[in-house]
Amino acid sequence: MDRQQRRQEWERASESYLLAASLLFLTSYAVQVLVPGLSPGWRTFWALVTVVTWGLFVADYLARLLLSDDRRRFVRTRWLDLIVTVLPLLRPLRVVEMHDRMQRRRDHPRLALEARVMAYAGLTSLLLGFAASLAVYHDERHAPGTTVRTFGDAVWWACTTLTTTGYGDVTPITPRGRVTGAVLMLVGVALVGAVVGSFSSWLLRRFRREGET
Amino acid sequence: MDRQQRRQEWERASESYLLAASLLFLTSYAVQVLVPGLSPGWRTFWALVTVVTWGLFVADYLARLLLSDDRRRFVRTRWLDLIVTVLPLLRPLRVVEMHDRMQRRRDHPRLALEARVMAYAGLTSLLLGFAASLAVYHDERHAPGTTVRTFGDAVWWACTTLTTTGYGDVTPITPRGRVTGAVLMLVGVALVGAVVGSFSSWLLRRFRREGET
Amino acid sequence: MDRQQRRQEWERASESYLLAASLLFLTSYAVQVLVPGLSPGWRTFWALVTVVTWGLFVADYLARLLLSDDRRRFVRTRWLDLIVTVLPLLRPLRVVEMHDRMQRRRDHPRLALEARVMAYAGLTSLLLGFAASLAVYHDERHAPGTTVRTFGDAVWWACTTLTTTGYGDVTPITPRGRVTGAVLMLVGVALVGAVVGSFSSWLLRRFRREGET
Amino acid sequence: MDRQQRRQEWERASESYLLAASLLFLTSYAVQVLVPGLSPGWRTFWALVTVVTWGLFVADYLARLLLSDDRRRFVRTRWLDLIVTVLPLLRPLRVVEMHDRMQRRRDHPRLALEARVMAYAGLTSLLLGFAASLAVYHDERHAPGTTVRTFGDAVWWACTTLTTTGYGDVTPITPRGRVTGAVLMLVGVALVGAVVGSFSSWLLRRFRREGET
Known part of the structure; x- marks a missing residue:
């Protein structure tokens, strides 16, 4: 099994975890911004959630980069992935791509x-x-x-x-x-x-x- | 005659009454908002018109729901009907659908x-x-x-x-x-x-x- | 020669005069609005230009109405003509129609x-x-x-x-x-x-x- | 070699110089507007850059005008060129035209x-x-x-x-x-x-x- 196939397998496997992480990230950001009198414990908890989910996005991007045959081409053609990894609030922009993959599994x-x-x-x-x-x-x-x-x-x-x-x-x-x-x-x-x-x-x-x- | 046919017959029969009720509803709302010194009698009258016409919308929705074979599907595919029943001010959105039915009767x-x-x-x-x-x-x-x-x-x-x-x-x-x-x-x-x-x-x-x- | 033909002939003949009248109307309106210290003589002159050109628009509309076979149909299908006759400032909207007639005379x-x-x-x-x-x-x-x-x-x-x-x-x-x-x-x-x-x-x-x- | 061909050759040859001049013009304008305490020497330098690049645009336009067979036609059909020569800040509008010429050299x-x-x-x-x-x-x-x-x-x-x-x-x-x-x-x-x-x-x-x- 070559690298390209392994990357595609990775993308298939990580997809639902990434979706969950995206929602968690947005939730943690929303809680930190919207709830004014957060107790120190909860504040730490949600800050941790933000950091961990962001870390997951970075890890996923690096993993896919490593599993690519032509890494320069990956960075160049998948520039949207790089942007949403650096600025996770823009992640909704990847919805279209997710839809692509979902469609491939369904017939009509x-x-x-x-x-x-x-x-x-x-x-x-x-x-x-x-x-x-x-x-x-x-x-x-x-x-x-x-x-x-x-x-x-x-x-x-x-x-x-x-x-x-x-x-x-x-x-x-x-x-x-x-x-x-x-x-x-x-x-x-x-x-x-x-x-x-x-x-x-x-x-x-x-x-x-x-x-x- | 099965249920689906009876629902379509109901929709054909109720259409013009619903259009009249929609116009009455908008009129009663407009009168209540725009006429400042409404006498108590008229106020009651127009409030009654609002309530009765709204009631008609709800009754019509329930009637069509009951006459459906697959009620869950009716709620899911006819979600616009539910919205305009709850918020009758959005009723103009159903104009397109009315137009559909009118077209079916005419040739060109x-x-x-x-x-x-x-x-x-x-x-x-x-x-x-x-x-x-x-x-x-x-x-x-x-x-x-x-x-x-x-x-x-x-x-x-x-x-x-x-x-x-x-x-x-x-x-x-x-x-x-x-x-x-x-x-x-x-x-x-x-x-x-x-x-x-x-x-x-x-x-x-x-x-x-x-x-x- | 029947009425319809006579109306078309009228429209062909009056076209360039109407265009000149439109420009005169806009000019007279612009002068009256924009020039502050207009002497009484000039004020009367430009007011007269406004009234006369407006009168020409009305006369043209009535002439075409009289020359129509089916007058009700003329009013109904040519509603834009009625609007620009009543509100001559909207006359630019007739540019498209004028263009239609001009095109008919040219090949490409x-x-x-x-x-x-x-x-x-x-x-x-x-x-x-x-x-x-x-x-x-x-x-x-x-x-x-x-x-x-x-x-x-x-x-x-x-x-x-x-x-x-x-x-x-x-x-x-x-x-x-x-x-x-x-x-x-x-x-x-x-x-x-x-x-x-x-x-x-x-x-x-x-x-x-x-x-x- | 006739005039039309010589103009096209001129356009091909001058293209990259003009692009550089456009960028220099924008840079010099930006520096003059954005840097507040410019020393007199630098102020003169950048003002000179503005004037020289503008002069290049004018010279290029005149050269192409002189190399045209039908000069009136050149002015009439190339009106955008005249506008961007008089107002060099609008030069980005010529990007499409440049793209045209670039495309002609490439296959796909x-x-x-x-x-x-x-x-x-x-x-x-x-x-x-x-x-x-x-x-x-x-x-x-x-x-x-x-x-x-x-x-x-x-x-x-x-x-x-x-x-x-x-x-x-x-x-x-x-x-x-x-x-x-x-x-x-x-x-x-x-x-x-x-x-x-x-x-x-x-x-x-x-x-x-x-x-x-």
Whole structure:
């Protein structure tokens, strides 16, 4: 059995553990940001969960890198994997890839093409929006002159940003908050654009089918 | 005659009554929100209309559920019906489905494909925008520091939200108002995107036809 | 010669006069709004130009209505003509129709399909944006608490509205200004969407062609 | 060898020098805007770089104009070249054209169609956004009542403008800053629209391929 096969086997085996680790990471980050009076014991516990899950992501990336025949090519073509390993809050972006692997095991997809694109782009937007809300709330709430006073404000901001409405009643003002905002804008504009495009195409197809029958 | 047939017969028979009930519901909600000095008698009357029409929606949903062969499947595939039964202000979303049934009775649609998509998505946006304006005006007008002082403000806000312009001169600040806003943004962005996409495709087709003749 | 033919002949003959009248109408409106210290004589002159050109639009509409075989059908199918007759500032919307008639006389269009859509939708957006800037500047400049202090502010507002950016630093606050804004948003979103869609499609086609050769 | 051939040879030969000059121009402009306490010697040096590179653009345009058989046609069809010669900050718009010439030399493009459109439209947006940030920071930072206090503010403004989010917490107020903003909005909306459209189309194609295999 050559290396390439072993890497694929690794990816198949580690997949569900990585999904669980991703959810744990997001949960631990959410708890640390959202629960104000965490006792020292719990604080340590959740910080540990964050570190351990992050360590798992790094270990998985290194393992796959070692199991590759052409390591430079792996780094170059799998650049998204490197990004989501360094910034685990962007992990929802790998949903599409996971979907790829899941599809290979099944014969026929259950949903129509547009419905699948909408479901995956929508789910990714939702998770990224949630992660961005947490990050912005974390960075902004104690900044002087902040408009992000509650977590609800941060979620409201994420909604107006993902849909490019941008009221501006709640906006990040710290450098880190603005970098988060810029990433959410750029990634979100593409994902929400994909949802809207698929919906539009699905609607046209549905009306066309009726016209024919 | 089996159950499935009886459900379809029920849906055919109840359709026009439900449309009337939907309009009555929206009217009663609009009157209660917009007319300030309603006498106690009229207040009771319109509250009654709201309750009765809502009751009709629930009764219709339960009737169709009972007439289904596979009830779990009915709940799962007809999830939009459940949502619009619980939140009747979202009823305009069922316009597409009504259109489906109407089409089946007629031989040829009168309008071009894009025109139909634009008409239905546009009409749905309009009704949802009106319902959202009412809800936001209802929730926000007495909030301290509100920017929604008149119903005109609320309509203006709905326009800027549906087109994702988002000036931010009028924005909801209460939690319920913001939930309404988020729903309008997400649903509206898809519907207005469908209108824009259809218009763009219609324009391209119109110019192409000219080039050929 | 029957009526239908006579109407078409009328439309062919009146076209260039109507285009000149449209430009005169926009010019007279612009002069009245933008030149502050107009002498009474010039004021009367330009007001007269406005009234006379508007009268020409009405006369043209009535003439075509009288020359129609089925007058109800004319009103119903040519609803855009009625709207631009009542609100001459929306006249740029008829550019597409004019283009139709011009094309019929020529054999081959000079530009690629997408370029034509972009040119016409872009031109219409530009003219509508200019007309909306004038109308908003006219309605808003003397309103208490206005943000539209100069004509430059109004043009800047029209740009942010047409592209759905919507900063909100300049926004209409009077009812008439907001109606103008809502029309510009809705019409503009569709037109700019058409420009963007055509540009995107043109870019894809250009890159595809390269890949093939 | 006729003129047309000589112009094409010129374009082939000058291409890489022009690209270097473009980067030098942007660098010199960035240094002059961003480095506050530049010594008189360095200030003169960078001003010279700006002038010399600009002179090269003008010389190249004139050379190509002189080498054209039909000069009027050259000015009319190559209008983008004239614009980027007069306003060198818009030079990134010529990226597509450069790509054309590069493609002609290679047999097969390395990337998928949508990936190439995304890469080129994205790169152009990035460079234009950077140039617009510099220009707006340059024009606005000393204006009374400005909201563009740091270069970070300008970059944040460019992000919200390119994605049409438009919070309005940072906006240009000087006439020149607003013209820059309007250009960025119009050009950016089309380019980002192209990126979103290509991403959406790529996603649909990726999901479709899976469904088939």
